[in-house]
Amino acid sequence: MVFSFIVIPLLVAAFLPLIGKISKKLLPDVLTNAALAFLLFNSILLVKPIFTNGFIIQNLSWLGEKVNLQIALDGFSLFMLFTISLVSLCVSLFSIDYLEHYGHKANFYALFLVMIAAMNGLVLVPDLFSVYLFMEVAAVASYALVAFGLGSDELEASYKYLMLSVVASAFVLLSITVIFGLTGNLSFQAVAQGLQDLNARIVLGVCVAFFIMGFGLKAALIPFHAWLPDAHPSAPAPISAMLSGLLIKVSGIYALFRILYSVIGLSPALSRLLMALGIISVLVAALLALGQKDIKRMLAYSSISQVGYIVLGLALGTPLGIAGGLFHLFNHATAKGLLFLNSGSIQHITGTRNLDELGGLGKKVPITSGTNLVGALSIAGVPPLAGFWSKLIIIIALVQAKAFGYALVAILASILTLWYYLLIQRKAFFGQVREKWQQVREAPFWMSAANIILALICLLVGIFFTPVYKTWISPAAEALARGIHQVLMWGL
Amino acid sequence: MAIQIILLCGLIIFSVLAILLKDLIKAALSLAVASLFLGIIFFLLAAPYAGVFEISVVAGLITVLFVLTIALTKKDGEVKESRIVHLAFPIFFILFIVIDGLVMKSLLQKIPVLPIGPEAGTFGEVLWKQRTFDLVAQIGIILAGVLAVLALFRKKEEDKDE
Amino acid sequence: MSNLWFLYLFFSALLIFIGIYCLLTMRNLIKLFIAIEIISKGVSLAIVATGAVNNNVLLAQSLAITYIVIEVCLVATALALIINIYKKNKSLDVRLLSKLKG
Numbered sequence: 001m002v003f004s005f006i007v008i009p010l011l012v013a014a015f016l017p018l019i020g021k022i023s024k025k026l027l028p029d030v031l032t033n034a035a036l037a038f039l040l041f042n043s044i045l046l047v048k049p050i051f052t053n054g055f056i057i058q059n060l061s062w063l064g065e066k067v068n069l070q071i072a073l074d075g076f077s078l079f080m081l082f083t084i085s086l087v088s089l090c091v092s093l094f095s096i097d098y099l100e101h102y103g104h105k106a107n108f109y110a111l112f113l114v115m116i117a118a119m120n121g122l123v124l125v126p127d128l129f130s131v132y133l134f135m136e137v138a139a140v141a142s143y144a145l146v147a148f149g150l151g152s153d154e155l156e157a158s159y160k161y162l163m164l165s166v167v168a169s170a171f172v173l174l175s176i177t178v179i180f181g182l183t184g185n186l187s188f189q190a191v192a193q194g195l196q197d198l199n200a201r202i203v204l205g206v207c208v209a210f211f212i213m214g215f216g217l218k219a220a221l222i223p224f225h226a227w228l229p230d231a232h233p234s235a236p237a238p239i240s241a242m243l244s245g246l247l248i249k250v251s252g253i254y255a256l257f258r259i260l261y262s263v264i265g266l267s268p269a270l271s272r273l274l275m276a277l278g279i280i281s282v283l284v285a286a287l288l289a290l291g292q293k294d295i296k297r298m299l300a301y302s303s304i305s306q307v308g309y310i311v312l313g314l315a316l317g318t319p320l321g322i323a324g325g326l327f328h329l330f331n332h333a334t335a336k337g338l339l340f341l342n343s344g345s346i347q348h349i350t351g352t353r354n355l356d357e358l359g360g361l362g363k364k365v366p367i368t369s370g371t372n373l374v375g376a377l378s379i380a381g382v383p384p385l386a387g388f389w390s391k392l393i394i395i396i397a398l399v400q401a402k403a404f405g406y407a408l409v410a411i412l413a414s415i416l417t418l419w420y421y422l423l424i425q426r427k428a429f430f431g432q433v434r435e436k437w438q439q440v441r442e443a444p445f446w447m448s449a450a451n452i453i454l455a456l457i458c459l460l461v462g463i464f465f466t467p468v469y470k471t472w473i474s475p476a477a478e479a480l481a482r483g484i485h486q487v488l489m490w491g492l
Numbered sequence: 493m494a495i496q497i498i499l500l501c502g503l504i505i506f507s508v509l510a511i512l513l514k515d516l517i518k519a520a521l522s523l524a525v526a527s528l529f530l531g532i533i534f535f536l537l538a539a540p541y542a543g544v545f546e547i548s549v550v551a552g553l554i555t556v557l558f559v560l561t562i563a564l565t566k567k568d569g570e571v572k573e574s575r576i577v578h579l580a581f582p583i584f585f586i587l588f589i590v591i592d593g594l595v596m597k598s599l600l601q602k603i604p605v606l607p608i609g610p611e612a613g614t615f616g617e618v619l620w621k622q623r624t625f626d627l628v629a630q631i632g633i634i635l636a637g638v639l640a641v642l643a644l645f646r647k648k649e650e651d652k653d654e
Numbered sequence: 655m656s657n658l659w660f661l662y663l664f665f666s667a668l669l670i671f672i673g674i675y676c677l678l679t680m681r682n683l684i685k686l687f688i689a690i691e692i693i694s695k696g697v698s699l700a701i702v703a704t705g706a707v708n709n710n711v712l713l714a715q716s717l718a719i720t721y722i723v724i725e726v727c728l729v730a731t732a733l734a735l736i737i738n739i740y741k742k743n744k745s746l747d748v749r750l751l752s753k754l755k756g
Contacts, residue, residue: 010632017642067624107643114636121632125625129717133629136724137636143731144640152742159735163677163686166728170670170693173721174700180714181659181704184608198604500665503699507669507692511676516684523688530695534718537706542718546698549722554691554729561733562684565740571682571747581675588671596660596667605659608709619716626720637727644734 002058002071004042005081005124008035009117013110020106029096032109036092036116040085043078050078050475057126070187072126075475076326080123080254082472083330086457087245087337088116094341094450095238097443098348102236108148115141115242119250126188128176128259132169135218135251139165142247146235157234161227164217168224172214175207179263192263208264211256212274219252221311222281225304229288232303233296233353237344240296244303245337249329253307257314261480266317274315279409281308286416295343295353295424299336302420305413306332306379312410313394314480318401323477324393327469331378331386331461338375338454342368345443345451346428350436355424360433364440367448369429371455376421378458381414386461389469496536503529508585512578520558527551541615662703669696683736683746690732694725 012035019027049056050073060069073081092112099105118138122131143165147158180186182203183194195204213224220228228248232240260266282305289301310332313325345368347353350361362369378385381392391414398407442448461468506526513519527550534543613621620627673693677686698718705714740746 006628010628010635013639014635017639067620068622069624069628104643104646107639107646111636111639111643114632114639118629118632118636121629127625129623129720130625130629133626133633133720133724136728137629137632140633140636140640140727140731143735144636144643147735147738148643150644150738152739155735155739155742159683159732159739162728162732162735163690166690167674167677167693170697173697174666174670177697177700177704180701180710180717181605181708182603183606184708184710186713194606198606200603203599203603497661500662503695504665504668504672507672507695510688510692511672511680511685516682519685519688523691526692526695530699533699534702537702538711539702539706539715539718542698542702542715542722545719545722549726550695553726557729557733558684558688561736564737565684565746571685571745573681573685574679577679584675585672589668592664592667592671596664600657600660605708613712615712615715618712619719622713623716623720626716630720630723633724633727637730640727640731641734644731644738 001042002046002056002073002124003060003069005039005120006117008039009113009120013113013117016106016110016113020104025105028106028109032092032113033089033096035113036085036089039116039120040082040089043082043085046073046078046081047471050075055479070126071124072188073124075477075479076254076258077123079326079330079472079476080250081120083333084116084119084123084246084250087333087454088112088242090337090450090454091238091241091245091341093453094241094344094447096446098236098238098344098447101348102148108145111141111145111148112239112242115145115247119246122250123254128179128186128188128191128263131255131259132173132176135172135255136169138247138251139169139218142239142243145239146231146243148236148239149234151234154234157227157230161231164224164227168214168217170214171210175210175214178203178207188258188263192265195264204264208260208270211259211264212277215252215256216277217252219248219256219307219311220304221252221277221307222284222304223277225281225285228304229297229300232300232340233294237296237340237347240299240343241337241340244300244340245333248303248307249310249333253310253314253329257480266315271315271317275312275403275406278308278311278315279406281305282312282413283308283409286413286420289420290416290423293355295346295355295428296340298355298420298424299339299343302379302417303332303336305417306336309391309394309410312406313397316397316401316403318397319477319481320393320400321397322480323469323473324390324397326476326480327393327473328387328390330472331390331458334454334457334461335375335378335387338371338451338458339379341447341451341454342372342375345447348443348447349440355427357436358428358434359437360429360431361437361440362429362431363433364437365429365442367452368443369425371448371451372429373425374455374458376425377418378462380418380421382418384462384465386458386465389462389465496533499529499533499536502526503533508581512581514573516562517559520555520562523558524551524555527555659704659707662707663700666696666700666703669693669699681748683739683748686748687729687732687736691725691729694721698722698725 055074058071118134122134217224285305292298378387381388506522509522531543531547673689676689705711
């Protein structure tokens, strides 16, 4: 059952180009959305077994022979699986109408599904080399998706992204190779065991530095962020939502923290280093976002800043910090997905993304305006929306750990965040309707529907904060905290 | 042992040529020769299958792709590289050799490695039974690559009549 | 045995250095991609050598083969991108690609 998360998207993706010859629009739309809805349903079904057992390990046999198709699922991976399925379903609903400009829907959906299959695979495998492999599969699909519009900006952004990302994954693989040489093994458990028996501090330090560099580039932490403000705005809106909402989190944050927590172990020095990277990202990206004119570029910088919050929470290493980081990861995935989709709606409605040209759209397009407001306030951390709670938890965790300086900067940066999101809202939606936009109409049905679903999630998660926190966030945080306790004894 | 060091030096020399040569076709061919050396090194390291793959796929197929691209972009594809880059290369290169040598020498003998017994089974068994997941991921990456090329070379005109 | 391991790691670090130097300084898009190829040669040398000196060569060999497959897909995607950029810009100069600034 768990294996279907990888197989179903891959199978559908393999047949889509053929199906696209028969039916250009209808069948690809239906098939993709059905597959993703099935995955979402499947991930909800898995909640109960995870609750009772704590984890699932499945071994598949194939053609009667025992082969090594091992999948490990614990609270953390299930949490990621659910987030991936939810956001990607909304994105694919949005694409039904949005992709009308681009054409070649079958090809687009096929790449999209390969990317989702790869992300699911990355989350499920308990093996270092497979983590690298699935990261690369998702990356190759995303290069093509960023360049999907074939304009010169898109191609340029995609090429830059490719160059940096290949170097990043080379460093990750190098580090995996050295660990493989030290322990002679690749599966998480065996490597963790092997590293415990060895005392190879210096080499392990180099490996961790490479991991932080590689995954930091994938997650666009501040010194390694140069590609993101180009690549994410250039992509078609649904893909920007996927990249910002999911890909940087899965192939950057998830992979880094999975390896740090369950294989290498988070030592105090490492925790301080990551927290410093996180806080720099939070502050610098928020300042850079203020100066942007293009909505999508502003959102892209905001992604870097919010990733900083997530890293801050996860790197703190206390159970509360981890829970806050994970909760913020979920909230950022939904809210940033929503905002990028909304920017797609704005572009669809008016044909521009430049904030100076827009104005007064609020009365003409109430749905887009309303959903945008919800997403923006959620990320900025205004109660009672979901983002408020996750930022609150992170800040409380920081105060508990006596990191007052960090807490102060986090609060200041969240005020900055509120500022630039209100700037978008005021310039694009509030005020007098401009001459130019008298004739605009609301976005098509599926685009609005996807936006409304995501906005409702932001709202409802905020209102029903306690049950959501208990059912989803704590098991995942516990799974991570257990990992720390297993390996913290010997440190780095 | 001496043979291996000669091969490794050859690998380095042809890689350097690949980045310093001005003519792109020559650069691509020196890259292929470097792959050839790497393939032989793999063979000497008792990894014959990887060697065959390296020679046939990397030295063969990838070189063909490179030459094809270079031929397609030949008309206005010339770019002047700055001379300083070429002149500064030996300095940085030697500097890096020294640093690299010192780092590796200081690490030598200090790194404990878990002793592992000889491996059981054949190469085929290891690939198909231990690393089955990699094969699934390979299907994924081939699919991604094919779809990416299809997406990047699709016809623009077709978009409009839809 | 681990003496040999460091010899190979020395050479693979050298290859990666050559690649990164070229990436940082050169301007031709195809040259930049040749640099990426050199980096990946360094990585695959490291993988096979690590397995060979630590009695693990079969496993390392299957990793190296998977890595080569990845490399081919990457090369195909990147060269398709390069050809598309060339069609748009009529040039392979990376300096023309500076409309977007991080």
